Amino acid sequence: MIGSPVKNGSFLQIDESGKTPKFLQIVNGVISGIETGVFKPGDRLPSINETSAEYYLARATVEKAYGSLLKSGHITSLYRKGFFVADGKALKRVLFLVGRINDSSHVLFNALSDALGRNYRIDMFAYEYRKEFFCDILDNQAGKYHYYVVMPHHLGESDDLRNTLRKIPNERLFLLEEGPSPISRNCSSVGYGCGRQFRDLLEQNAGLFGKYRKLNFVTTDREYIPADWYSAFLNFTNAFGPEGRILDGMDEAPLEPGNAYLLFDDEDLVETIRTLDRRGLKPGRDIGLLSFNDAGYKALLAGGISVIRTDFSALARQLSDLIASGKRRHVRIPLQFIHRPSL
Numbered sequence: 001m002i003g004s005p006v007k008n009g010s011f012l013q014i015d016e017s018g019k020t021p022k023f024l025q026i027v028n029g030v031i032s033g034i035e036t037g038v039f040k041p042g043d044r045l046p047s048i049n050e051t052s053a054e055y056y057l058a059r060a061t062v063e064k065a066y067g068s069l070l071k072s073g074h075i076t077s078l079y080r081k082g083f084f085v086a087d088g089k090a091l092k093r094v095l096f097l098v099g100r101i102n103d104s105s106h107v108l109f110n111a112l113s114d115a116l117g118r119n120y121r122i123d124m125f126a127y128e129y130r131k132e133f134f135c136d137i138l139d140n141q142a143g144k145y146h147y148y149v150v151m152p153h154h155l156g157e158s159d160d161l162r163n164t165l166r167k168i169p170n171e172r173l174f175l176l177e178e179g180p181s182p183i184s185r186n187c188s189s190v191g192y193g194c195g196r197q198f199r200d201l202l203e204q205n206a207g208l209f210g211k212y213r214k215l216n217f218v219t220t221d222r223e224y225i226p227a228d229w230y231s232a233f234l235n236f237t238n239a240f241g242p243e244g245r246i247l248d249g250m251d252e253a254p255l256e257p258g259n260a261y262l263l264f265d266d267e268d269l270v271e272t273i274r275t276l277d278r279r280g281l282k283p284g285r286d287i288g289l290l291s292f293n294d295a296g297y298k299a300l301l302a303g304g305i306s307v308i309r310t311d312f313s314a315l316a317r318q319l320s321d322l323i324a325s326g327k328r329r330h331v332r333i334p335l336q337f338i339h340r341p342s343l
Helices: 022-035 048-054 059-072 103-116 131-141 159-166 195-204 227-240 266-279 312-325
Strands: 075-078 082-085 092-098 120-126 147-150 173-178 188-192 214-218 243-247 259-263 288-292 306-310 330-333 335-338
Touching (some): 103 120, 173 312
Parallel strands (some): 147 173, 288 306
Antiparallel strands (some): 306 335
16 A cells, blocks of 8 residues: 655755764664654655655765665555555564574574564674674674674774764663673663672582682684683682683693593583593593583483573573663673583
């Protein structure tokens, strides 16, 4: 059904001095109008020529904006009739930007897909913890998605980063922050896994570590580890004992009976279990093992591996609620400790 034409006078506000490209200002203006109910499904937008003349814009700029809106599903076109606001039942596209595609990001992707349901399509991108990749991806994809879910890890602060994020309106940007974030934006966020929570879990379960001489915090390049977890770990071991060590990998120190190991990398975990089997050592008796993030096999492996985990289903539900409500809020998901025989 074709609705009323949108009046030019209330259509857009173009900031001539703004750092956001003009085609994105058009895109963001149309999307904002749709999401606030100013534009109804079936409303006809001004033509490319009308918009170009009204706002003194190059025709190519308006074409690029309308092309982006067509691709994202916000508008449709009818031959010789023009451009129209799409039916609200159309798929809404979500860009999910992660540091690296790994087991954790896959689990969260699947949980978010389930929470949002069939009316949403999620595309996952990875920036490999490089700021230039992060900015390039968002620059190239700006205006093509209804919502942007971003995990800003290892980025720091910079003008490039701020200018890139300014291209995405606050109501369409959602930050997933594992620990403190350098990005200051007036948008919704879901926090999880801060150093304070990590230390609290260790302290609450301090009795499980009492029989070990050393606690080894084994890092990895394959998983993101918040910077404040290192100090949280050392503060815990200094206060409660035993001796704490931070290792760059399992090859930095041999497995020693009487030690406990906190493993971030699941490949390290599997290889450690193999080594223990070869040496006739048993987790929980000779060596302590604690893994990060849960999986079905960890409840069965070597009699059960203790884990510290993020409840990704709860995180996805919170994020889904933020997207659906349109309200800007900051929420936090607590970490969980699951004790099994490996400690």
